[in-house]
Amino acid sequence: MTQHVPSTEPELAGVRNFRDVGGLPTVDGRRVRHGVLFRSGHLAHATAEDAAFLSSLGLHTIFDFRNAADQKLEGPDVELPGVRNVNLPLSDPADGAEFWKMVRDGNLDQLREILADGKGAARMIASYRTTIKTRTAEHSQVLHSLAEDSVPALMHCAAGKDRAGLSVAVTLLALGVERDAIFEDYLKSNAKHRRYKVRRSSDAPAAYSPEVMELLSPLFDARAEYLSAALETIEETWGDVDTYLETALGLTPEHRERLRERLLD
DSSP states (O other): OOSOOOOSSOOOSSOOSOEEOTTOBBTTSOBBOTTSEEEESOSTTOOHHHHHHHHTTTOSEEEEOOOHHHHHHHOOOOOOTTOEEEEOOSSOTTTTHHHHHHHHHOOHHHHHHHHTTTHHHHHHHHHHHHHHHHOHHHHHHHHHHHHHTOOSEEEEOSSSSSHHHHHHHHHHHHHTBOHHHHHHHHHGGGSTTTSOOOOOSOOSGGGGOHHHHHHHHHHHOOOHHHHHHHHHHHHHHHSSHHHIIIIISOOOHHHHHHHHHHHBO
16 A cells, blocks of 8 residues: 555544445446545534544535434534535435334334334335435435535435435445445444444333344344345336436436546546
């Protein structure tokens, strides 16, 4: 290595799941440039030291994919001087509000009712499929912004694995990153130190019992089957990735080339 590349995953005290997406290989032998595309969980609990580190990245834009309910629960992102914040919700606050209230407040029997027997994973798969089908305008805006001027960029949602995970995956598809590498990056969100801290309304031990955590795990895991469902939805709906990018997201070959110039070595 001819140059020193600083650690791309520092220990941040109040921000989960932060990482640089740089280094991923494309099918034509290039790599995603380091220092231009980052992903993380929300920034609402960033410490002063976390904020100083994030400020050192030279970010142009932070894309926050949380909805109003998420922001009310966790708080707004920390403000970073000179950085543009774009709130682009990828889910409706009303969609699943009762479900997520049950996740936070429900007792064991209630959690079994909504999550047991594969219901939790099925819900996640349906959510990924719906996001791909219904949020084309938002994904289009992200890719056009990146192609124009919005790098370096940080993409995040609450946990940094689902809405941000899909947006990063769509970006990597547009860049021509190898499928295996897209999955590998997505699954990194499962590392223990990166995982979202499950918050329930009760602090009683029973609220976090092994069975409760097992029932909740499909909601807080990054699973290959979820991302596979999203990619299958692209192929089922539009035929292939190129058609999806061009017809659903309005990304012309010229846009894709500008994107590649900005984000690839």
